[in-house]
Amino acid sequence: MTLRSASPADVDAVDPMITNPVPIRRVVWENDDTFTLTLDIRDALPAFSFLPGQFNMLYVYGMGEVAISISSDPGKKGTIDHTIHRVGSLTTALAHMKRGDMIGVRGPFGSSWPVNVARGKDVIIASGGIGLAPLRPVVYSILRARKDYGRVIVLYGGRSALDLLFRVELEEWGNNHEVETLVTVDRGDSSWKGHIGVVTGLLSYIKLDARNTVAYVCGPEIMMRFTADELEARDIPVESIYLSMERNMKCAIGFCGHCQMGPTFICKDGPVYQLPQIRPLLDKKEL
Amino acid sequence: MGTEDLTQILLQHPFIQGLGEDHLKTLIGCAKNVRFQEGEYVIREGEAASKFFLIRTGRVALEVEVSGHGGLRIQTSGPGEVLGWSWLIAPYRWHYSGVAVADTRAISLDGECLRKKCEADSSFGYEMLKRLAEVMERRVEATRMQLIDMYGLTTTGGHK
Ligand code: FES
Numbered sequence: 001m002t003l004r005s006a007s008p009a010d011v012d013a014v015d016p017m018i019t020n021p022v023p024i025r026r027v028v029w030e031n032d033d034t035f036t037l038t039l040d041i042r043d044a045l046p047a048f049s050f051l052p053g054q055f056n057m058l059y060v061y062g063m064g065e066v067a068i069s070i071s072s073d074p075g076k077k078g079t080i081d082h083t084i085h086r087v088g089s090l091t092t093a094l095a096h097m098k099r100g101d102m103i104g105v106r107g108p109f110g111s112s113w114p115v116n117v118a119r120g121k122d123v124i125i126a127s128g129g130i131g132l133a134p135l136r137p138v139v140y141s142i143l144r145a146r147k148d149y150g151r152v153i154v155l156y157g158g159r160s161a162l163d164l165l166f167r168v169e170l171e172e173w174g175n176n177h178e179v180e181t182l183v184t185v186d187r188g189d190s191s192w193k194g195h196i197g198v199v200t201g202l203l204s205y206i207k208l209d210a211r212n213t214v215a216y217v218c219g220p221e222i223m224m225r226f227t228a229d230e231l232e233a234r235d236i237p238v239e240s241i242y243l244s245m246e247r248n249m250k251c252a253i254g255f256c257g258h259c260q261m262g263p264t265f266i267c268k269d270g271p272v273y274q275l276p277q278i279r280p281l282l283d284k285k286e287l
Numbered sequence: 288m289g290t291e292d293l294t295q296i297l298l299q300h301p302f303i304q305g306l307g308e309d310h311l312k313t314l315i316g317c318a319k320n321v322r323f324q325e326g327e328y329v330i331r332e333g334e335a336a337s338k339f340f341l342i343r344t345g346r347v348a349l350e351v352e353v354s355g356h357g358g359l360r361i362q363t364s365g366p367g368e369v370l371g372w373s374w375l376i377a378p379y380r381w382h383y384s385g386v387a388v389a390d391t392r393a394i395s396l397d398g399e400c401l402r403k404k405c406e407a408d409s410s411f412g413y414e415m416l417k418r419l420a421e422v423m424e425r426r427v428e429a430t431r432m433q434l435i436d437m438y439g440l441t442t443t444g445g446h447k
Contacts, residue, residue, distance in 0.1 A: 129438035159438040186433045188348070188360040193325075193388040196348060196363040198432040205365055220437040 016253045019059045019104030020044045024097050025079055030165045034130060035095055036071065036083045039105065050074055051112030052137035053244055053272045057252050058082060058094065059104030066090045067249035067267070069134035070108060075144055083133035083165065109252040111272045113242060115141045118214035122150040124236075126227050128157040128199050128219030132165050134244050134271075135218050139179065146178050153180045153206055157199030157223070160185050161192050180206070199223060200230040210235035218244040225282045228275055241275040243282075293318055297394060300341045301367045302418055310411050317400035323347070323387040329370065330385040336373035337398045342366055345391025349383045362429070363388065369422045374398025375405075375415075 022045065026038040037058075041048050050056075055069045072081035086095045097103065115138055123142060127135050142149050154173060158164040164183065174181035182202045184195035195202060199219070213236050217227050224243045231241055247266045250258035254268035262281045264270065270278075294315060297303045303311065321340070323329050329340065329347050340347070346365045350358040361383075364370045370393070373381055379398065405412030 157438070159436070163438065184363075186436070186438070189356075190350070190358045190360065192348075192360060193346075194363075195346070195365065196360050198429045200432075201429055204367060222432075222435060222437050226432065 016106060016109070017251070019057070019065075019106045021102045022105045024099055024101050024103065027098060030083060031163050033086045034083060034163075034165060035086070036081050037094065037097070037103075038072075038079050038081050039103070040078070041080055041105075042078045045105065048080065048108075050080070050108035050137075052115055052141050053113040053134055054108035054110050055134075055249075055252075055271065056080075056082065056105050056107030057109070057249070059106070060090055060093045061102070061104065063093055064090055065104075065250075066094070067109075067252060069244075069271075071133040071136045073140035073144075074137050075140065083130065083136075085130045107252070109267055111270055113138045113216050113244075113272050117240075118142075119145075119148045120150070121240075122209055122213040123152045124155065124208075124213060124215040124231070125153070126155040126199060126215060126217045126219075126231075128223040129159070129163070130165070131217075131219030131223070131244075132156055135216055136166060136169075138216055139173065143178060150209075150212070151180060152178065153182070155199055155202045156181070156183045157202075157219070158183070158185050160187055161189075161194075182206070198226070200226050203230050203234060208234055208236070211237065214240045214242075216242050216244075221245075221282060228279070228282075232275075238275045238279075242272055243275060243278055244271045245273060245278060246271065293320060293394070296320065296343065297341070300343065300394065302341050302369050302422070306414065310414055313404050313408060313411050314396070314401070317397040317404065319395045319397070321393050321395040323391045323393070325387055325390050327387050328384055329387055329391070329393075330381045330383070332381055332384045334381055336371060336379045336381045338395050339369065339371035339374050339398060340364075340393040340395055342368050342370060343392040343394065345387060345389040345393075347385045347391055347393075348388045350386055351383050358384070358386075360388075361433075362426070369419070372419050372423060375402070375419060 022039045022041055024037055025040040028036045050070050052074055055067050057065045058068050059065045068082040068084055070080055071083040084091050084094055086092050125135050142152055170181055173179035184197055184199055184202055188196050215231050215236055217224050228241055245266050247259040247261055249267050250256045252267045254265045259266040342364050344366055346363050347370055348360040349362045350360050353359045370385055405415055
């Protein structure tokens, strides 16, 4: 595993510590405690571009910063989305924002899902809960060049039907037959006719050409650990399995050590890792 | 449907894969091809557990009645999976109801018939028990994961 910190020269070149004021274009609530902020970047960041899986530091003026993955289509110009779970004071402050309010943005940071390695292969996109947000740009990227990929299978698990993110898109992806979509929840009421159970269970319903499949996995760490084990048990090569890790971030450029996990800095070496790089660190109590 | 057709159908189900010819013959005498329409109850909580099902297509949801909340669905069984093991364990009663949430085709296996055969032929009985133990182990694992309520764990949006 490479452990690399930013050199001062790197930092000067891109001014990664400078936050840019950006207006909020739209706030959409995905479920009771998760919302998507669409930012209008046309004037503030006209040249902004990002890769699927990268994150931005969002600054609530007077309060502080939080690292949030970009959840929109990397090919779309003019706006970017961040899908946010309201869990603390900063994310609650973001939840109270409305159209026209300003927040600070710096980024994008971190490694990305290597979408190109899946060209000519089948793709599994396995996610749980908020983990679908950092993977949504992967789906968009693949759909833009759909014929370059084999089967594309989205597996998604949520707590209940009401907690699922991007429900309209999940349905659209499933209906247009470009993506095989399997969704499961932990519990359902009598109106839920879909799968109930853990996301790993969905793998038993699909026949895989395992040696020719690339898997991108994002969700709670325990879900990723079990999913990675199951994918490996189904003969998907470990080097074709990628995960995205989550830790507290502060500088986002490999200086402060806040996001350190064993020998790696999530903000700089991650958040996206190939399974063999990160497996020894998954769900380690001391980390 | 002839025994031969049923054998072919059974052989496609993962629960049966690798079963010896003799054991398959023993099993087939207790098997029947069945269908359920969406909304139809396959098993009912409290009733005698006289069968179990190898799901071929469709989906069956396990449902438990929670007063004030109606039927709470806690697990589904789909193609290639097995529904029910209470037929093997006294007092042979269903603890949950199972409702087809999509049109479902399955092989129904008569529990009493199988119990007798398991008692009479211990090698067949052990084979059945091993396979069901695997099903149970997977179910217990899945239930543990659901108990963790992992999506309720606090994460903000990929990073925090
Ligand atoms: S957030 Fe500072 S080193 Fe990663």
